[in-house]
Amino acid sequence: MKLISDIVQQIQRRIFDTITSGNLVYNTCWEDPRIDRKLLNLDSSSNVLMLTSAGDNALDYLLDDVQHIQCVDINPAQNALLELKKAIFKNGNYTILWDFFGEGRKSGAEIIYHQQLRTLLPKPAQQFWDRNIHNFSPRSTNDSFYFSGTSGKIARTVFNQIQRKELMSAVENLLSAKNLEEQAYYFHEIEPQLWNPFSEWLIRRHATMTMLGVPASQRKMIEQQYEDGLLEFIRQSLQQVFTKLPIGDNYFWRVYLTGHYTPDCCPNYLLEKNFRILRNRIHRIETQTSSLLKALQQSDTTYSHFVLLDHQDWMAFTQPDQLAKQWRQILDHAQSGARILFRSAMPEPNFLPEFVFDNISFHPELTEPLHKKDRVGTYESTHLATVL
Ligand SMILES: C[S@@+](CC[C@H](N)C(=O)[O-])C[C@H]1O[C@@H](n2cnc3c(N)ncnc32)[C@H](O)[C@@H]1O
Structure with missing residues (x-):
């Protein structure tokens, strides 16, 4: 029995690695800057x-006038996405930025790309966008860039369900609610319709979670804590986000429910006042x-900040030796007092190697109150550590 479950796990990991190593998985960052x-x-x-993901949060940190940000990602598609955003800034036309990444679509996207952006990109990013720039075209079957890529395809499936059930105006009401009371009212109108055999089947699929960039190890963490597994976890996350926190500036959920941002509900890097x-x-x-x-291992730089997102969950149970090696490297490359930020699907980071706890201190007095206000709302915990 154990052998079979090991084999299944290995296969699931291979599928996850294959899907997440060449396809765009995250078309927007899913952590609250x-x-x-x-x-x-x-x-x-x-x-x-930091890890790149969709690059939005690196652009957000740049507003704080930081000296340098090294964005590392194992998936070249994620770096190609940040490079495209960089190219649009270099090109200098705010409307192009807003149409591509605010509206998620631009007529003539291919022409603009070839005439104005392509030469501003490094070779691997050119190769990626030569194949994928059509995802910004209104003629594309996705309708919006935010419905492309693997997580975007799941968002599109949810969006289609919302349209099919004629819930779009209820969703619009929810997104424009004036206070938490109104939000709760509209949310409770929509919620019962979200849960049906199809949505429950979709959530339970390993493939769905793979497309959303949730590896089996992270899924296991969630299933350990919630009796009804992922379904219960998602139900509780939606309740928290839509009934306990103001939705008006929650651009994370807006973009996946509608396919686009609005000028008063979008990441900071898309605001016109920040463009220059x-x-x-x-x-x-x-x-x-x-x-x-x-x-x-290849770097001889020391860093003042490490932003690890939730990627340690990916390694916690499956690659503990790699995680330990990574932490030795982090500590070797940390400036004194360096800050390390990460999120997790576990309530406590007890998956970290023992020696780590002798070299850093955590600040739950800072993270716990803030975690409750996180607009993404799908992580169990946020951690800030400082290097001793
Ligand atoms: C861990 S994922 C999580 C997504 C994140 N919560 C967000 O904001 O969208 C972020 C990125 O880390 C990358 N990644 C995962 N493990 C990595 C590793 N060991 N080294 C470099 N990048 C990694 C993934 O390719 C992905 O683009």
Whole structure:
């Protein structure tokens, strides 16, 4: 029995690695930089090492005038996405930025790409966008860039269900609710319709979670804590986000429910007032396609900040030796007092190697109150550590 479950796990891991190593998985960042900003204390002396994801949060940190941000991602498609955003800033036309990444679509996207953006990209990013730039075209079957990529395809499936059940106006009411009471009212109108045999089947599929970039190890963490597994976890997360926190500026959920942002509900990097500032600083962000471990092994730089997102959950049970090696490298490359930020599907980071706890201190007094205000709302915990 154990052998069979090991084989199934190995197969699931291979499928996950294959899907997440060449396809765009995250078309937008799924971590709240408003919380990060309060924890990181970034300034002009900050030298940041972080995982790229969709690059939005690196652009957000750049607003704090940081010295340098090294964005590392094992998936070249994620770096290609950040490079495209960088190219649009370098090109200098705000409307193109808003149409591509605010509206998620732009007529003539292919022409603009070939005439104005392509030469501003490094070769691997050119190769990626030569094949994928059509995802911004209104003629594309996705309708919006935010419904492309693997997580976007799941969002599209949910969006289709909302349309099929004629819930779009209820969703619009929810998103424009004036207070928590109104939000709760509209949410409870929609919620019963969200749960049906199809949605429950979709959530239970390993393939769905793979497309959303949730590996089996992270799924296991969630299933350990919730009696009814992922379904209960998602139900509780939706309740928290839609009934306990103001929805008006929750751009994370808006974009997946509608396929686009609005000027008053979008990531900071899309605001017109920030365009020139970011354009002037854009050269300070560098992308690197590599595992974090390899990137650190090859680096002779020390960093003041490490932003690890939730990627340690990916390694916690399946690659504990790699996780230990990675932490030795992090500690070797940390400036004194360096801040390390990460999120997890576990309530406590007890999956970290023993020696780590002798070298860092955690600050739950800072993270716990902020975690409750996290607009994404799908993590069990947020952790800030400082290097001793
Ligand atoms: C861990 S995922 C999580 C997504 C995240 N919560 C967000 O904001 O969207 C973030 C990124 O980390 C990358 N990644 C995962 N493990 C990695 C590793 N060991 N080294 C480098 N990048 C990694 C993935 O390719 C992905 O783009």
